[in-house]
Amino acid sequence: MNSNTSTLASADADRISPADIQAGHTAYELDRKHVFHSWSAQEQLQPMNVIDAEGSWIWDGEGRRLLDFTSQLIFTNAGHKHPKIIEAIKQQAEKLCTVAPQHVNDARSEAARLITELLPEDINHVFFTNGGADANEHAVRMARLHTGRRKVLSAYRSYHGGTHLAVNLTGDPRRVPNDDDAGVVRFLPPFTYRSHFRPDSAAQWTPEQETERALAHLRDTLVLEGPSQVAALILEAIPGTAGIYLPPAGYMEGARALCDEFGVVMILDEVMAGFGRSGKWFAHEHFAIEPDIVTFAKGVNSGYVPMGGVAMDDAIYASFAQRMYPGGLTYSGHPLAMAAAVAAINAMRDEAMVENAARLGAEVIGPRLEDMKNNHPAVGDVRGTGAFWAIELVRDKATREPLAPYGQTPAVMADLVAACKAKGVVPFINMNRIHICPPLNTADDDVRFGLDVIDEVLALADEVI
């Protein structure tokens, strides 16, 4: 029997010993006693125990092997235990494990060179951070100081991080319980499937119409806020957490033109969509635009060591050439993270992982999701690119009524997750959506296996509508 089609009744005894499982149980108990988790009601949580991982596979606390369709939190773009990244971290740890940010370090210099080489010609400098949220915080600070303006425009249905400003830049329900930052102004982004612009009377609604109306709304927002007060527009190049919905043709170009017209800095958040996830090195390459600032994290080094960054163009850089930039981080450009990034980028290039993600999306994932949409009454929309896809579940395909109101997770999602795991796949769930985000180098057969499982368990959603 093909091991891919087996269910997960028992532990993978060839790899995981009873002692490993016992150690996993101890870790789980200690976690529940002492670890405080992100975005959770602590005592309602039943976190998954991960005791081993390799490539696109992980082993749970009972020693069972599961396909990781989440790339963890969409960051193991090169998969787990990539030998070249591990070797680079080991060598760096032995050579120079840490260094203060004010000093020069060869791993940091090389990481900055490699990253700027992948970005538009005008982007030549990088400020390194510890992750994505602080990258966005610094990007906004730079834009504010550069322009001398305060307001920042950010989209509803977005996610930019969990720290104070970043969560306020976020346009999803998680910002609501957090304190409001006075300078953030939210606007409606284009989203053809769930358009906020489509009049009830419109029998049809095209992506061109969505682009036109969304750009008119963005212009109105800018004008009404007073363009001379708006420092920056921040957009995810392809919004991820909020539903992997690609901007319709022409929107990003129109947004760029508005930024140019009003002297607003365009910050593109590539934390999730960058480093190959969308089938291009950066998601903004899907559009004919050049951002002023790009923020990144996650896939830059597959999350092997925490890291993010702000890559800025020459004009932003020039603002701080002769005056101090009032910001910094103890671990900015930490050598272990930098060595991991250099190795990850080189491995992604040498092993053509970005090209593989594009091919997987076009030939394996996309067509199969289209079939699921045709075959399952509960599948309202499927969309994505590269190794970055969403399945949106609805009560009614015609009205597009979601399986639960916006901001809520339908009860059936817990059953879907359990069924997927029982069949050997870990899915990523957000509200009424299943996100499909395997590592970029996942083997075709493994991707097909994961899709077979998703296809099978979608029957549970069909039953509840």
Ligand code: PLP
């Ligand atoms: N921006 C985007 C688009 C993200 O998807 C995320 C995390 O998912 C962040 C920022 C925040 O990154 P971090 O959690 O590393 O702070």
